[in-house]
Amino acid sequence: MNLESAPQGVVAGSIPLFAGHPARDLLPLDGIQGAIDAIWRGEGATRLFNYGDEQGNPELIEFLVKRLRRGEGLEIGPENLMIIGGSTWGVDMISDQLTQAGDVLLVDAPSYRDALHIFHDHRLELRDVPIDEGGILIAEMERTLRELEAGRRAPKFYYVVPNFQNPSGITMPKDRRRAVIELSRRYGFVIVEDDVYCDIRFGDRLPPSFYALAGGENVLRIGSFSKTLAPGLRIGWLIGAADRIAAFVGSGLLTMGGGANPFTAAIVAQYCRSGAWEAHLRWLREQYRARRDIALAALESLMPASVTCTRPRGGYFIWLGLPSSLRVDDLAAAARERNVYFAPGTGFFVDPADGLHHLRLSFSFLPLEDLRAGIEILGDLIRQRSR
Numbered sequence: 001m002n003l004e005s006a007p008q009g010v011v012a013g014s015i016p017l018f019a020g021h022p023a024r025d026l027l028p029l030d031g032i033q034g035a036i037d038a039i040w041r042g043e044g045a046t047r048l049f050n051y052g053d054e055q056g057n058p059e060l061i062e063f064l065v066k067r068l069r070r071g072e073g074l075e076i077g078p079e080n081l082m083i084i085g086g087s088t089w090g091v092d093m094i095s096d097q098l099t100q101a102g103d104v105l106l107v108d109a110p111s112y113r114d115a116l117h118i119f120h121d122h123r124l125e126l127r128d129v130p131i132d133e134g135g136i137l138i139a140e141m142e143r144t145l146r147e148l149e150a151g152r153r154a155p156k157f158y159y160v161v162p163n164f165q166n167p168s169g170i171t172m173p174k175d176r177r178r179a180v181i182e183l184s185r186r187y188g189f190v191i192v193e194d195d196v197y198c199d200i201r202f203g204d205r206l207p208p209s210f211y212a213l214a215g216g217e218n219v220l221r222i223g224s225f226s227k228t229l230a231p232g233l234r235i236g237w238l239i240g241a242a243d244r245i246a247a248f249v250g251s252g253l254l255t256m257g258g259g260a261n262p263f264t265a266a267i268v269a270q271y272c273r274s275g276a277w278e279a280h281l282r283w284l285r286e287q288y289r290a291r292r293d294i295a296l297a298a299l300e301s302l303m304p305a306s307v308t309c310t311r312p313r314g315g316y317f318i319w320l321g322l323p324s325s326l327r328v329d330d331l332a333a334a335a336r337e338r339n340v341y342f343a344p345g346t347g348f349f350v351d352p353a354d355g356l357h358h359l360r361l362s363f364s365f366l367p368l369e370d371l372r373a374g375i376e377i378l379g380d381l382i383r384q385r386s387r
């Protein structure tokens, strides 16, 4: 595989087990080309090269609202959904609009590294709360909230990846979600639900979203086409109460820029409305499920028994626990020598020391032979170093 032009720090000829991107052979290039051809020939082509509607492409909004109403029974209308330039844009915009420097947020321990980066950019104070295989520990969350309250503080929001979490791959069950909503009402914080992996599920139905369980009250839910179509399109969506969406749409970011990425939003709208996205999703789930199975089988046969791993039922990631005698930075240095790169656990915690014995593997990006080879090399290195 030619990795030379791959972005995001992928070194040519290496095995990048960290890369949380869709695999190149899973990008529906022909379908996207077809959508571009169709809108290029369409009567509105010149419109696409101008500023767009502040709320985003109306056809895409209509498509997504209908899909969410039909698929999840969400009681939303077009006033509850806006188009954004990917989840990243949403996380940044929400931080910008809902917080001021010095405010507190709650996040999971571990949590998505790049979201932590955005929160640091906004000079926010982060309190992370431990998770288990069912997500955030409610008693610990409550303890943190009480501690903050004693200092006359409350978090502005709780940032959570509810399904197939990055980095752990876990999904929070319904009861836990309800308990979080109960706390959010009692302590008055917003829930920001970054749900970019919900469409990459390998089996059972998912629990209802926070948005659905809370009846839309005080929840902002983010979706994205990055994981199910192509990240380069930079298109996602944000769902919330009508007044919150109106406030975001009326912000300087949208009024000055004229809505998120009008040209690629039109491509995505055309692609989705033709039925191509649903068909692609069905195929994609099979592809990712096969990759997950191969990664788990390789971990089972090639890792020493002292290594633990999660068994995600969707998404892109597996979270590994190392023996306590082995530091992940030492393992990363040794792996680098063998041309294998992974995401050390240290990046996913507010205090990096909490991640010294964990790492994240991604099964989404690599060809199967590289995935297996990378896991085999890691297994060897762990065995050598934890004797």
Ligand SMILES: Cc1ncc(COP(=O)(O)O)c(C=O)c1O
Pocket: 020, 085, 086, 087, 088, 089, 112, 161, 166, 194, 196, 223, 224, 225, 226, 231, 235, 236
């Ligand atoms: C939890 C989570 N949110 C957001 C993103 C980035 O999404 P987007 O490309 O839509 O900005 C990722 C990508 O890794 C992710 O894992």
